[in-house]
Amino acid sequence: MLRAVGLSYRYPSADSDAVGPIDLKVDPGELVVVTGPTGSGKSTLLRLLAGLLQRHGRGEASGKIEIDGKDPSEIAPHQRATALAYVTQSPGDQIVCRSLLDEVSFGLESTSCDPQTIESTALAWLQRVGLDYPPDLHPESLSGGEQQRLVIGASLAAGAKTVLLDEPLSQLDPKGAQAVIQMLKKMTQDGWAVVVVEHRIQELWDKADRFILMDEGTILFDNPVDSIPLTAFRRLGLSIPPIVDIRDRAELDGCQLKAVQPPSVDPNQTSGPGKLLLKTRAIEVSYTGRKERALETPVLAIDSGERLAILGHNGSGKSTLLRELSQIASEQSLSVAFVPQNADLTLFNSTVQGEIEFGPRERGSDALEQRVHDAVQALGLEDYRTRPPHSLSKGQRVRVAVASALACLPDLLLLDEPTAGQDAAQMHNTMRSIDPLLANRTLIFATHDVQLALSFSTRVIVLEEGQLIFDGPPDEAASVLNPVPPWVHFCHRHGLSVSTVDDAYRQLKCSTQD
Amino acid sequence: MFDPRLKFILVLMVGSLAVILNSAAALGLLAVGCGLSLIASGIPARWKGRAVAIILAIVWSTVLSQSLFYGQQPRTALLEIGPLVFWREGLEHGLVQSIRFIGISLAGIALAISTPPDKLLSAMQKMGIPSGLCFLTVTALRFMPTVGNEILTVRAARRHRSGGRISRRPWVLIATEVSLLMPILARSLRRARSLAESMHIRGFDPRAHRSSRQAICWTLRDTWVLMSSASIFLSVASAKALYLLYTLELTYHPKLRSLYGWCRDWL
Secondary structure, three states, rough: EEEEEEEEEEEOOOOOOOOEEEEEEEEEOOOEEOOOOOOOHHHHHHHHHHHHHHHHHHOEEEEEEEEEEEEEOOOHHHHHHOOOOOOOOOHHHHOOOOHHHHHHHHHHOOEEEEEEEEHHHHHHHHHHHHHOOOOOOOOHHHHHHHHHHHHHHHHHHHOOOOEEOOOOOOOHHHHHHHHHHHHHHHHHHHHEEEEEOOOOOOOOOOOEEEEEEEEEEEEEEEEEEEHHHHHHHHHHOOOOOHHHHHHHHHHHOOOOOOOOOOOOOOOOOOOOOOOOOEEEOOOEEEOOOOOOOEEEEEOOOOEEOOOEEEOOOOOOHHHHHHHHHHHHHHHOOOEEEEEEEEEHHHHOOHHHHHHHHHHHHOOOOHHHHHHHHHHHOOOOHHOOOOOOOOOOOOOHHHHHHHHHHOOOOEEEEEEEEOOOOHHHHHHHHHHHHHHHHHHHOOEEEEEOOOHHHHHHEEEEEEEEEEEEEEEHHHHHHHHOOOOOOHHHHHHOOOOOOOOOOHHHHHHHHHEEEE | OOOHHHHHHHHHHHHHHHHHHHHHHHHHHHHHHHHHHHHOOOOOOOHHHHHHHHHHHHHHHHHHHHHHOOOOOOEEEEEEEOEEEEEEEHHHHHHHHHHHHHHHHHHHHHHHHHHOHHHHHHHHOOOOOOHHHHHHHHHHHHHHHHHHHHHHHHHHHHHHHHHOOOOOHHHHHHHHHHOOOHHHHHHHHHHEEEEHHHHHOOOOOOOOOOOOOOOOOOHHHHHHHHHHHHHHHHHHHHHHHHHHHHOOOOOOOOOHHHHHHHHHOOO
């Protein structure tokens, strides 16, 4: 059991507490989701619960924590590992060994487990987290979701019965996320206490026992899922599962939902495709040491003004396709801007302003100030112009990277997972705000977020194991997705084109008024 | 698979030999031996071509710079192109220095590639190296390819943003190159924090005892390899020491004349 009383933390040179005071109790068998806007103190709370900030932080911590009767900040690491597991955001950064078995064994070896039992315990954990692969397989061969499960298994193997996870779903595709959630649910059924900090709460909505909503370092509410005040989520711009959102709105408005004819698309609503911008060759990419092709696509014709979304599971070839498109476009003398998945690697200037100016200045572009101003406005970065980019939060850093690419006004803008690490409101705002700036330029983005892809694209490509299995309009793409998201089912059932929740509700509301 | 401690000792011997030896032929032989052990350690096929290109670049750049800027006397002009003079002794010195560096590097890479990190950690700890330092070494090796890929990504991002244009002003070029290190540094710091917290929470404590699933085991074969290598190493080191004493005019023994000659020609 985890219990925290009066927990608070103040970062050095800060005027107020970043977190707290917070009282919290998590019982064995509970799955508790902590959510809130970026900067609300969720990750700080988790690191406090793990006892890390009390021990290693330079700030001021107060309050008491007990995990199975012990304060995690006061016991030695090898003792704490048997009581508590903590998994951070990037699984790839936490893997040290070259085989699955060695990775899971690491924690057992650190806690001086009997050498005779290490292998059997580690193998049992690999099975428990659903990694039925040869134990000597290199962890880099695993997908992001599988790596996440490996790190969870490696953290829990030493015997911890309480697990804290910081955004475990942020880099996972829907299928990978489902597998992690199912595993966590199964663990709670077996008596583990699980605390998850997450922006992507849609997938956890009907799986969590309690939701804790945080804002400005304090808990706004701590309720079971059936008594969550959705208004607080809306006020803070957090995602609510679209179906839950629509039903709640209908209930508030006293409407009854009913099916309507799919609406006709307003041609002025989005900038429609124009003339041919880029024609690729048939793309074939293989990596050394692997028999199967990493990517195999037919000739693709991409028009100017298109908003092309690339969907697919982790490892399906989305990033490879973006890289190939970037190379082909450069060969055809198009101006290209590419924001890779790890957007931090594109930030090499000392201020946000300098970062956004860099591209247009190097290219000798005219109207430099206007371009920078437009990009800053569109991405909501006015308050951060003089800040060093790497001092910002992850979501803000992604926005700086997108603004920097956008300021170059390229013929082709390529974004790889532009919405990772951002909350729902930020995600949609980012996409909505860059659209007018791009005007008739082409945007291609790879994402795991099906709703985002279907809402903001004019064309969708779906990849599966490196093969292109769909290339067409967003509405039709929904049928080839695996699993088909509940939101898509809902839209189809009500005769709606797959669109944003606001659009869908407007159409449904109209139909009830008719 | 040899015991990691043996591999460690072999790398130390290679390092010492690379310092002791002065002959390009002997150093070349040492580098070839290290290269073969690297191939035997299972270097990925895609690295082989790059490794050869890097080796050639190191040899070429060192030889060229040393042959041009060699300042010691005596020196013999090999080639004169206008004001540029290529010195024979500089060329030989550059060759020796580059092969020396390549030999040590190949031995270190072979050790890193052929030894799983936990075995390396275990071996270093058993050799009495402080645990914190052992862990630092192991994680640095683990993330070296990752950092390499990140450097390529940063450079590609810069190329895209600038539209492939590169400033002709040297100070701007240097400032940009230095600024490109910023994202690598920031990313490495974030990764270091994430890794440190993860290891800490998984019970890693440099001061505490660790058990091992597969305890590293010193075999009879390891003993034989160590004995033979140590014999060769000690023979070469002793011969070189005797030769050094002779050249410094501290000791001379007529019966060792053939040894002195062999050392001069081959070591």
